[in-house]
Amino acid sequence: MLAEDLQADNLYTIASNTPPTAQLLAEIQEHPACYPKLKAWASYVQATGETTPVPAPPVAGAQALEVEEEVKPVVEAKASRARLFGAKKPSPGYAPLPAKNRRNLFLALGGVVGVAALIGGVVFLQSHRSTPEPAQAAPSKKVEAPAVSGLTASGDGFVCEANGNKVECFGQNHLGQLGAGMASKEHKGEIKLEGPVKQLVAGADFACASTGKGVTCWGDNRWRMVGDTDTQILPPTPLGFFVGKPVDSLAAGELHACVVSEKKLYCWGSGFSGQLADGQEGPKASGVKEIPLPEGQTPKSVVSSRFGSCVETTKAKLYCWGSNEGARIAEGESQYLGLTDMDNPTPVTSEATPETQNPAPEDQASEG
Numbered sequence: 001m002l003a004e005d006l007q008a009d010n011l012y013t014i015a016s017n018t019p020p021t022a023q024l025l026a027e028i029q030e031h032p033a034c035y036p037k038l039k040a041w042a043s044y045v046q047a048t049g050e051t052t053p054v055p056a057p058p059v060a061g062a063q064a065l066e067v068e069e070e071v072k073p074v075v076e077a078k079a080s081r082a083r084l085f086g087a088k089k090p091s092p093g094y095a096p097l098p099a100k101n102r103r104n105l106f107l108a109l110g111g112v113v114g115v116a117a118l119i120g121g122v123v124f125l126q127s128h129r130s131t132p133e134p135a136q137a138a139p140s141k142k143v144e145a146p147a148v149s150g151l152t153a154s155g156d157g158f159v160c161e162a163n164g165n166k167v168e169c170f171g172q173n174h175l176g177q178l179g180a181g182m183a184s185k186e187h188k189g190e191i192k193l194e195g196p197v198k199q200l201v202a203g204a205d206f207a208c209a210s211t212g213k214g215v216t217c218w219g220d221n222r223w224r225m226v227g228d229t230d231t232q233i234l235p236p237t238p239l240g241f242f243v244g245k246p247v248d249s250l251a252a253g254e255l256h257a258c259v260v261s262e263k264k265l266y267c268w269g270s271g272f273s274g275q276l277a278d279g280q281e282g283p284k285a286s287g288v289k290e291i292p293l294p295e296g297q298t299p300k301s302v303v304s305s306r307f308g309s310c311v312e313t314t315k316a317k318l319y320c321w322g323s324n325e326g327a328r329i330a331e332g333e334s335q336y337l338g339l340t341d342m343d344n345p346t347p348v349t350s351e352a353t354p355e356t357q358n359p360a361p362e363d364q365a366s367e368g
Contacts, residue, residue, distance in 0.1 A: 249301040275322050
């Protein structure tokens with residue numbers, strides 16, 4: 001049994017000159033004077049049975065520092081840093097480490113700093129992996145507007161719908177309304193244009209579409225609503241007057257149609273009820289005709305009803321014309337009105353035509 005008053009030097013001598021029995025090794029490890037290196041040696045020999053040189057005890061007055069050097073190098077590093085920067089004076093009884101031990105301490109500190117840096121780097125990289133930065137937006141570039149889809153137009157017993165550059169029509173086809181160019185018992189037809197359809201309208205038995213340039217019409221042509229020809233039923237036909245021209249607005253009445261193009265207003269088809277803004281009973285059938293506006297007015301958009309139309313100008317003026325039956329345009333007895341300012345609708349006097357000379361659409365159709 002080792003005496004409790006033994007010093008570190010005594011333990012070193014005993015360990016160096018006595019066979020390392022299990023009991024001796026256990027007593028050395030439990031002795032109060034056992035220094036860390038000797039305790040580590042005894043534990044190693046006890047566990048492996050391999051005898052190695054006994055480590056020497058620390059120099060006098062440096063045992064506490066040895067503990068810090070071996071077990072808590074970070075604590076010693078903080079104390080050393082504080083001393084270097086004058087933050088705190090060494091406590092009484094402090095003895096500087098020998099050169100060899102200082103070298104070991106700095107090596108240990110370097111290792112700790114290196115490990116800390118490595119751990120910090122791993123944490124940094126891991127955090128950036130788990131929360132990646134948002135991808136940089138690609139440089140913006142001009143994108144063409146998508147094709148207008150879902151446009152619909154309905155006539156007398158048929159309906160058409162446009163999607164992309166394709167128009168599909170359903171319903172009656174006795175006058176080629178479905179785009180076949182002939183009467184048939186088919187109830188579905190398809191028309192393809194050269195570009196996305198942007199405007200689609202329908203009259204009684206004809207329809208027209210535009211891609212924003214030019215106008216293509218099909219169906220009933222008895223009053224030249226589809227083409228300036230005597231052929232009564234036409235397949236999809238580009239109107240020659242508008243080929244290559246921009247089309248800002250497109251409208252269709254029962255037997256006529258109108259367009260705003262290049263800052264001008266045009267209409268064609270039947271003018272029998274004043275649809276061509278003549279202010280009187282006009283021609284039964286007409287090719288494209290310009291409708292002049294008052295000076296200083298530029299057409300913006302046009303809409304059509306059964307036997308008439310209205311145009312809005314860029315100055316927000318509204319002008320209407322056509323059949324005035326039931327004073328639908330202006331008060332008065334005039335049956336037909338030419339271009340009329342709707343802000344101050346003044347009746348336009350024109351020679352009335354007996355109703356027998358102004359047949360209903362059915363009668364007009366029978367005359368074709």
